[in-house]
Amino acid sequence: MALIRKVQRIKSFGVYSDFRWTAELPVFNRYNLIYGWNYSGKTTLSRVFRCFELRQLHPDFMGAEIKIETEDGKVHESPIFGNGLDLRVFNSDFIRENLSFDDG
Numbered sequence: 001m002a003l004i005r006k007v008q009r010i011k012s013f014g015v016y017s018d019f020r021w022t023a024e025l026p027v028f029n030r031y032n033l034i035y036g037w038n039y040s041g042k043t044t045l046s047r048v049f050r051c052f053e054l055r056q057l058h059p060d061f062m063g064a065e066i067k068i069e070t071e072d073g074k075v076h077e078s079p080i081f082g083n084g085l086d087l088r089v090f091n092s093d094f095i096r097e098n099l100s101f102d103d104g
Contacts, residue, residue: 002070002085004028007048013064014044046091053089055081 005027010016036042047058048066057064057078066078068085076085 002072002074003030004049004068005071006069007045008067008069008075009065010048011065013048013058013061013066015039015041016044016048043091046089047093049087050089050091050093051078052076052081052085053087 006021006025007019008021010019012018034042034045047061051057051064051066052068064078068076070076070085
């Protein structure tokens, strides 16, 4: 499984109207800590990654464009998600869809 090195582009996806990875940004490493103020895009970024896990665009952002580059140099992009990028995302959407504390 190849590691994600950078998110080349996120367009029309929540707070990311037209994000492009610049040369000044360091690439991702094996372990990464993403933090920031509320409403700065952390959950939205996790939803970007979840699109690749589910192999479909988020229903709220059907017109989005996403490009992710892996360490092997391959570029994975929407809307072509059947590309072998193997991700697992644990975020608030996953919790809402898969865990229920009301049923005991």
